[in-house]
Amino acid sequence: MLHFIAFEPGIEMTRLVDTSGMHRFIADLPALSARVAVLAAIWWVLTGGETSSWDWGVPAVLVAASLRPGLGSGGAWRLSLMGLLRFLPAFVWYNMRGALEVAILALDPRRHPDPVLIGYPLRLPPGPARVFMANLINLVPGTLSTRLTVRGIEIHVLTASVSVTRTLTILERRVADLFALQLAPGAVGDSQP
Amino acid sequence: MTAAALLTPWLLLALLLWPRSRRLGLALAAWAALPALLLALMPGAIPPLNLGPLGFEADAFGRAFLLFSALIWWLAGLFAASWMRGRSDRLPFTAAWLTTLGGSVGLLLAQDLLSLYVCFAVASLAAWGLVLAGEDARRSRSAARLYLSLMAIAEVALLTGIAAAATVESLDFGSLNASGAGGLALTAFALGFAIKLGVLGVHLWLPPAHAAAPLPASAVLSAVLVKAGLFGWLRLLPADPTGLEAWAAALVLLGLAAVFYGALMGVTRDHPKQVLAFSTVSQVGLLLVAVALGSLDDGTVALLAGHHALAKAAAFLGLGVLATASGGLRSAALLGLAATALVLIGAPFTSGAVAKSILETGLHGGGWADAFTVALTFSATATTLLMLRFAVLALGYATTRTLTAGLWLPWTLLLIAMLLAPWWLPDARGLASFSLGQVWPVLLGLAIGYGAMRLDLPRPRPAGIVSPALGRLTRLRLSRIAHIERWLLRWTNVGRMLLLLSLGMLGLLFLGA
Amino acid sequence: MIMMAGTVLIVLGLLFFLSGTVGLLRFPDVFTRLHALSKADTLALGLVCAGLALHADDGALQLKLLLIWLLVIVSGATCSSLIARAALAHGIRPWQR
Amino acid sequence: MDLPSTAVLVVVLVTLPLAAATLLFASGRQPRTLTLAAALLLTVAALALGWNVHIEGVSVHRIGGWAAPLGIHWQVTPSGTVMLLATALVGLAGAVYGAGYFLHRAGPEGRMARVFMPLWLFAWGGLNALFVAADLFNLYVALEVMTLASVALVALSARRMALQAAMRYLLAGLFGSVIYLLGVALLYGQYGVLDFDALATMLDPDDPGSRAGAVALTVGLLAKAAIFPLHFWLPGAHGRAEPPVSALLSGLVVAAAFYLMLRLWFGPLAGMLNFGAGTLLGVLGAGALLWGGVLALLQRRLKMLVAYSTVSQFGFAMLVFPLAVSGNRAPVLAGGTLLLANHALAKAALFLAAGTLVRASGSERIGQLVGFSGRARWAWLAVILASAALIGLPPTLGFSAKWLLLQAAVTEGAWWWLAVMLGGTLLTFAYLGRLLELALLDAAPGPSPPPVLTPALLAPALLLALLACVTGLWAFDFELDGKALARLEPGS
Amino acid sequence: MTVFYLAGALFLLGNVAVALARVLRGPTAADRMLSGELMGTTAVAVLLLLYGATGIEALLDVALVFAILAAMAVVTFVRRTWPEDPVDDNGGETP
Amino acid sequence: MHPVEVTFDALLLFSMVVLAWQGVHARNMFRAVVSFMMFGLLTAVAWVRLEAPDIALAEASLGAGLTGALLLATLGRLGPERRGPRRRRAMKLSMLPWLALGLVGTTVLLAVTLSLPAPGLGEAVLAAMPAAGVDSPVTAVLLNFRAWDTLLEIGVMLLAVIALWSLGQDVLASTSRLPAPALPALVRVLFPLFVLSTFYLLWRGGHGPGGAFPAGALLAAGLVLALLAGARVPERMRGAPLRWAVGGGLFAFLIVAVGGMWAAGAFFAYPPQHASILIAIVEIAAGLSIGVMLTALFLGGEPTEVRRGRT
Amino acid sequence: MSLPPGTLFLLASALLFAIGTHGLVTCRHLLRKVLALNVATTGVFLLLVTLGRSGTTVDPVPHAMVLTGIVVALSTTAVALGLIVRLERRRP
Known part of the structure; x- marks a missing residue:
């Protein structure tokens, strides 16, 4: 339902054009999982660590991690x-x-x-x-x-x-x-x- | 038959709506009153007709009125078909004609208050279209406006009367009469019918409308519709006049005043139709007196009304024939008009004389009888003067139309009907009798008229008082009203109004008991 | 003791808020006022958050306070730049002594 | 007769417009068949509901199965049913007219064509929701649906004048809503209920909270119903909108606000209506009647005349309040409701016909309208019939309504109100007569070649006007019966 | 403790009330916007303190919402009210 | 009540009143708008003081988000306020009666409100809670007891979108050059948080303050922020998909409502065993739809235009 | 303090309502009118919620009503603003 803002699964590290969707997904996997981890942590913080919240939390984190606001990538970055x-x-x-x-x-x-x-x-x-x-x-x-x-x-x-x-x-x-x-x-x- | 009489005009009206059937409708429009005429002439009881809550039946009283009304409608219709030929507004005129006719027939057959009112409203308001169709656009418009204004007041008054009367159980005339509905109902009815009847004081619409409308329309207006007011009056007013003596007195006075006022105004007019119109005002005054005195039975009143209706219709149509005729036919037309005038005057050996005698005899014994007799006598003088004036003006009345059978034939039939009418009377007494009392007022009138013409007396010209003043008043207020409206539309003032309203309403909720 | 520290932090935060306000009122132009706001107020909020976190005993809650602070910092820093830039673009010259 | 139950019909009536509107909006196209099918279905449902009410009388439906005061009720009352029926008829007529009026598929007209129907259906849904509602706050929301849809409809042409009128209308409508909501708050604060029936049983007419609440409700609705002197938004909005829109607005939307006032003062607040307040409302009505009539008389543009006539007609309707103070309320309420229904049909017909005439004439000035010729004659016929109904000539519905009110005035001896009614009727006569006179006598030739007037532009107005004329007889019968009066309203 | 939190909130409120002077005085729109920002940040702090006083957890959510929306006003301001080079847009307008 | 509380309330409300006055009458239009936005912020605090965290949440997500954005964007589209030569409206004597009446009106209103006993429906709601299918009373009222209101309210919002879109294409969305890369960077960071918090508030709505409306408002704020940072409504989303997203909430609501007719025998009745899941579905649909609708409101018109490429 | 609870809020709500209605009718600029209307609406909302608090338990019904009201107010405000913008562009 929420397709309002462009859905861009591709994230910044791989700006390789014309790779197949699967390839891109696999290439994105590390960054995506990092995002998922961070967002999951935030979810945990938000809900005060309530375990029953995860049936909402899991989809929420996944959606939040994969939805991008259609602003381009802004360049690759990695934190140390x-x-x-x-x-x-x-x-x-x-x-x-x-x-x-x-x-x-x-x-x-x-x-x-x-x-x-x-x-x-x-x-x-x-x-x-x-x-x-x-x-x-x-x-x-x-x-x-x-x-x-x-x-x-x-x-x-x-x-x-x-x-x-x-x-x-x-x-x-x-x-x-x-x-x-x-x-x-x-x-x-x-x-x- | 009732249904045919009632619905024929409406069916023809429907025909007018579609271009394909329009010609047929226009052609048949003149004959639309024929079923009604047949109904009036049909012997024996005719089953009533109910249309939803509206009930119709041709009872004796209604039939009497229907007889002359339908006849006039039919003949005037034939006349109108020729008279309006080639006119661009023939279609709306015919539509108005048929609607008026429909209402007019319906009101004579109506068996309860509601039907009567419905039909009356239809007839009166549709006649607006008849007035509008006059030759002189400006004149007919202002006449029509005045007509509509007064008819609106009449409708409203009648509506009030009905609403007041309807507080009783049923709307049948019988129970209405029996209950002797309250003063309000009576007043409202009186006002409403008085307007339709053209009683002095609320007759304002009558002369301009009659003068402005096309001749056949004037004929039905004057002959049929005005009489319909009388009909309604008789139908609704309580049969038993006890307790209403004061009313009766006032009406008698009003009627008498109208007789002479009509004459006075009539002779000062410049248009033959206007003169005829004022003569109607005058004659209505006479009828009013007769009704107010209450000693005539319904049949007699119908008779008087019919007599006047036929004569008045003949006068109007004759005017048209005269204006179009030339040569020998013109002389014939003059003769016919003269006869009509004599009937109206009530000269000896005419049905007019019979009518007068009926009036006189019917009034014996009443407290007002003497005064009335005198007035009746002098009314002949007044009518004579009016007819003289009419004759003078009619001779100068011209139109571009040419005489056709469609014009003279109906008129002739009408003349015949008018002249033969007395023989249908229950007893034609007075027709053969002759008395000086019948003649000298007429002679007096002739003498005065002759003298006036010789002396070339300056005719008083009563200036319009009401309408110019109203006009000034409205002009003065127009800009003011627009100004106030602009003020009201401003938000700030909306706020103020709102505040006042809220506090006011709150206060009233606290205070108001 | 921890409660005490928290209280102190909160009071400090309030003081920083005050200084931000004073700066906002006293400083001569929009840029200098931005300084006051972007630095004093973010820190002030941080101190209040920290104080409350010390008063709280729930880990998630403390992290929530931190999250709030971080959000305000991120927004505040970006917004300061945006306003400064817009002001320059609209021809507002920095005030100079 | 095996009709669906009243509950099902009500659900259809309130949800179908919303669903259809959403569907139309989402599809982004304008499938006429779908639109007209929905309109037709709604009309059929309304008729069926009318029949059910005729048979069963008043019925109440709990939404979600929750009992009042917690839940919301729908109440199907006879007066509400009359309004539902009028809405359905006008709604259907307007839908057909709209389909014929916005012809082009491109340009601004194409945009109007695309948006008209969803908005129309929304307004329809709001109206239906309002007529079955029996809960103060639910009414507020329904009112807002109606108002917002109407505003958007007024702004439809996106011309400056229309936008200005729409803006003013929106502000006025919201202003009214706020004040209404204040009233809701006050009454809720007093009794802790929103349901009409509960309120009616609990109402203590003497305490200040209820009084202030009643005043706020009334004043808010007065602004929404454009009752003089708060009619400031109406002429612009109704005069500037597209014709089918004006028809809906004038015929139904204003009437809905007024109906609500009837519903309140003859329902939960009935105990509070005293002489003072009734008189005040009546005075407002008298003012509206006369002022609106005079201004209608002065207008030069056709639609403005019709718009001011609305101001005037609602003045007439306001007279029910003073008449209801002491007398038998049932006939007064019946009269008021019938007056609204008559106004809905006749005024909608008048506006639709006016739109056709304006299109046929290429001008809005009364003096430049084409005459009773060509296909425009059907429009004129509609105007004539609708005028008769507005004036209240027999045998129209307007006559039946005025009849009831006049009778009430007579029985109560309310001579002043009687005089006002009569004067108002005369004014109505005057301005409609002027319209007919000017139009028929000064008929302009119209543009050549004459614009095509399709049946869709002619039939709806004519049928509505005919209905207004014909139903009067039936209604009259119905009222005289007395049996209908007895069970007309649950509260009275 | 409750009173302490409330007093703190009161202090902040007073603080903001004083800062309103900047809204009134301006002089530029940016200055006014600044006090709006101050108000936003302060409101977060007030809510947090009120949370401290009442213990209603929802207040943290309110504060969170305020925090996450802190940039909203300024961004709109910079991009819409006070854009650097308004792209002329009679776009978005039907003829 | 502690004096500090009273003082706090007094100061809060005083500031609100001052800001409200400023918001209406400030000489400079921008000042008025900013004052109004600050008024909104303080209102949220006032809701907190009134123990109405639900409303506070909604007010916060709107007042700090979309309302301000709408007002500021509108302001950017308006020319300078046209007023004639500044009318120094001296206090004219003729104003006095109106002023006095206004004061009377306000006083009456106050006096009346003070006299209200306010019995309320609190107990009734509590008594019905076990059957409601949710734990939060406010959500129960919104989605159960008075669900019909809520449906109509969603209808109003959809209607507002249709109304705005009916006026033409989007007027508020067209953009200027991006001021700095900082803005998209900020939005990239915040956007997932917006999405996450939306879900969080939806989840909260089941048992505490939260629910579809604040969630939707938050989502909308995120989307609007993205738009402001230069995002576009993607080409393939314009038209039907977007329209369905806008209308979907009401549609889902209607389906559930009418479904209750068949499943539980009454309009808007939830079968008891499915009540909570149905309410959750309605809540999600409504929340997402509200988010999209609010964004659509911000766009101010239908996004159909093909624009220049991304900056 | 001897004031009944909520007095201040009721006072504020009355004042806000007054300011709002006054502003609506006196201001000329449409945007100001819209703002004023919102102020008045807030006043009414405040009244509703204050009333909901007076009982023994917090009454959630006014809360729900106000939430609904806020949505409605926002929607109408958005439409009003859209109209204002478009009116501005059609300035003669």
Whole structure:
């Protein structure tokens, strides 16, 4: 019944065209099973671990795992578990620091923001990792991503006096680590847009 | 037979709807009243007819009215077939004609209040189409509008009367009469029939409508439909007048006033048909007096009505013949018209004289008799003046039509019927008698008329009062009404109304006992 | 003890909410306000969630709170970018001292 | 006679339109046979139901087998049956007319043709659901189905004026619904039931909650029924919509709201109708009667005239309330119901004929309509017959209805209301007479070549008008019987 | 404890009430949208605290729904109310 | 009631009233819409305070989802509000009586509502619950005791879709260039969660707050989000399949309802042994259909147009 | 607090109803009218649910009614918005 949004069983890792349905399905199997696992976990969380819920849960998870919103794949990606473990503490730390900074800036009547727009050339390859990075920038101290361009990312910085480049570089490395990617070699440093 | 009389007009009407059968329908339309005439002439009892809740039967009283009505319908129909030939609106005219006829026959046969009312409504409203078919479009439209307005009021009044009367068990005339239905019913009936009858005060529709309608239509309007009002009145009003003396007095006064008012207005008109129309107002006044005094039996009233109907129809049709005739035929037509005028006046040796004598004799003993006798006498003078005026105008009345047998033959038959009518009377007394009392009023009228013509007296022209004032009033209010409506359509005001309404209703629920 | 910690976390979260609001009111333009919102409020919610999780004793429930927080973070981060970008595209220049 | 049971018929009446509409919508095409078969089936079911009610009288059906006050009931009352019958007749006529009216398969007309029937059936279903409902909240939902379908139908042509009218109508309808719902809430708060019968037994006419609830219900329905001075949405909506739509709207949808008011005030709220409130409603009716009549008299466009005549006619119907205050309610209710039925048939006929005439004339101005000639004569015939029914000339259904009301007024000595009724009838005479006069005398030649008027454009109006005229006699008989009156309504 | 949660919720509500000033003041649509966002996040927190106070598990579901829909308003805003380059669309219109 | 609770309610309701006023009268239209959306959020909290989590769930899934999306999308399609020279409506003296009347009306309404005893049907529902086939009272009322209302309500929704589609093709769906890759990325992450939560709420509906309507609303939000992120209604889904998805809920409902006529002897009666499974079927069909219908409402017209390729 | 339970909610519902109806009739822009209508509807819903809470047990019937009402309100609102958009495009 729910065929409203294109049903795309093919997932991103295999963009091999013209493979038969079965082939594609088999090729997709690992990613699909990963999705099923994650969604099943979420189902478990949602239902509070009630066992009787699984006669609804199984079809629900399968449907949710196989239905795609018809937006294309967005590029292949794979997460690295170790990368995740290394990433999380950094994220929490940065997030807290960012929030604290903003809070102090807001609550201290003597301090005022001194914002500026800067450009930051991304070394991450185009794809999900870049998007992830751009979103992440919003959560870390003093930065707000405004535009993702081909070359890099345009960032609104809350306090111009503080250099954010170092933080961003560290963050970028963590993200690369998380996505199991290699960073492209490139200049590191501030550059005004 | 009853069924044939009732339904023939409707069948012919149905024929008109389809192009294929239309010619047949138009051709037969003139003869549509023939079954009714046969029914009226048929001897012996005729079984009643029931159509759902409507009951019809040709009883004696109905038959008396049906006799002259059907005759006039038939002859006027024949006349109309020729008169309307070539007219573009012949089809709607014929349709209206047949509908009116259908109603008219039905109302004379109706055996209960509902049928009477239904048929009356059909006849009166369909006659609107007859008035509309007049030659002068503008004139007939305004006449028709006035006609319809008053007929609407009449219908509403009758409906009220019926509703009031129907609080009794059944709608049969008998039980209705016996119950002596309440004052409201009486008033409403009186008003309704008064309008249809053209009683003074609510006669407004009558002169313009008669003047505007085509001649045959005027003939049936004046001869048949107005009499139908009388018929309805007689059918419904309580047979026993006790307790209604005041009413009767008022009606007598009203009737007497109408006699002279009609004459006065008639002589000031410029159109022969209008003069005839006012003469109808005048004659109706006379009939009204007769009815109000209540000393005449139904048969006699039918007789009087029939007499007047035949004469009036003959006058209208004769006008048409006169206008189309030339040469010797014109003289013949003048002669016929003169005879008709004499009958209407009630000159000696005419059926009119008989009618008058019947009236007079019927009234002996009543408290009003003396006054009535005097009035009757002078009414002859008034009618004479009217006829003089009519004669003058008729001579100048012209039309582009040519005389055909279809015009003169019906008229001649009608004349004959009119002239022969007295011999059917139970006793033709008065016909042979001759008294000065019959003559001098006529002579007086002739003298006055002659004098007036010689002196070329300025004729008073009563200006219309009601309708111009109404027109001004409506024009004044039109823009205002549209303005208010726009105000009402605005949301803000909707809100206000709603608030007022809610609080008002709540308050009334609390307060209202 | 754990209850105490949870309470403290919640209070902290409330304070961060307050700071977010103050930032929203005090900061001069939409971009700076976005900073306040995207950082302070997400963390504030995180703290409230964490505090409640400490008060709760049911694993699934704690994870549910985490899920809620994650959802808000993901949405919040994306939305901040979207708004900033839209504002720039509509010709709103960042405020400068 | 072995007819299906009333319960089955009711189920058919309320579900078939919805099912057929869904099917039509989902199929996306416009199979005329399916449409007309559904319409025909509905009409047959309504007729069968009418027969059953005639034989068995009032019946009650529990939905889902749950007893009130928990569950919802259907109540098949004689007055509701009359409305169901009228709905079926108008519905069938409109369906046939619509099939003939939206001819082209492409362009905007094609779109209208495709959408018309599902919406029509939805409205039909909503109406049927409303006429059998006996539950305050269920009525709210049914009202919304009806309103929404009507709004969409008004907007059908998607012209600016139509959209504007539809928007205003939608807002007005929803406004009415909200106020109605407020009333439901108040009554529920007072008694904790929604069922009519339960409410009727529990009603305490003296407490403020019930009073306020009754007022809210009434005022909401007044807005929905476009009773003066809340008629602000009606002329536009009815005047601008496509002709078959106007027929449905004017004939049935407004009548449904009004019927609901009858149902309430002669049913559960009957104990509350006192002199003050009755008089207020009557005054509104008098205002509507006169104001609508005068405005109808002033209109220059045919459909606007007919639309304002609706305002006026419902004013007439409002007079049942003051008449019912002290007197015998059964005949008044019968009169009111018959008036609604008459109005449904006659007004629908009038609108359908008006649509045909406008198409034949190429103009909506009254002065430019073609005359009583060609095939347009059938339309005129329908206009004449429908006018007779609206005026209440004998022997039409309108006459029977007005007769009952007049009689009630007379027996109660309600002279003022009598005068209002008479005045209103005169006004009706006036504006319909004006229409006929103008149209027949100033008949325009019409465009050449004359547009083709198929039987589908002519027959429905004529048949409806004929029905309005013919059924009057029967209804009259029926009423005079007295036996029908006695069992007309369970509440009274 | 209940009172603590309620007080927290009350505090947040007051917080939001104050933030309403931003809706009133604007100046740009984006600013107004921001306070809508704040409101969404705060509502999640309020619901969570109310859950703490009442223990009705359904409140978590409500909060979850709020959380999952948090992006909805902004996305519509960015894509529909304030699109960067409105593709002209007389498309979607029958002639 | 604890004073804190009372204060909370007071503040909540006060904010609601202020927002409602703003939502109607704010000078700037966008401000009005945002205020109204915030009003919706607070309403959801108010439902929570009124111990009506079902309604809160529905209100949340709508207020935060589709209502806002609809309003904002509409707003984007409107030109600037045309108002003449700004009428500073000074408080005219002639307004005073109306104001006073309005106050009287409101006061009367309040006074009346305060006087209502509100007996309710709570006990009756509880007594009938064992026969209902579900555990959640609200679901039982919706799908059992007053199922006819619910069917008509689905009918209203379908009708709304037909009505909107009858006006022409989709007006709200046409899109601008995608602002950032972040948006599709977000939707890709969220979409499965939307689907999952839809099922979750359907499942919950059987024994607690949840059910077809919030589930459908959530599903619709997911679909709308996908549309906003650049997804299209696939070509092969336009036309009949989509129409069937839209109409399917009502159809299923009708079949079950009429089926009750044969199976259990009354319209909408469920045979006792199958009640819960039938209700579950109805619930799923209704939930999915509601989701599709709400999305269709968002589209604002029939998606027939062939558009440019994906961005 | 001496106020009966629900007083505040009833007050708010009365106010919302008043604001909504007032806005509906006074505002000129159609979108505002639609919003106002929704406000008024919410007021009525609030009243219903508040009443459902006054008894000894929570009465689920008003809850169901309000759920139905919300759906109806949403559907009608969507239609209204569609009409507004189309009217806007046919602006003369």
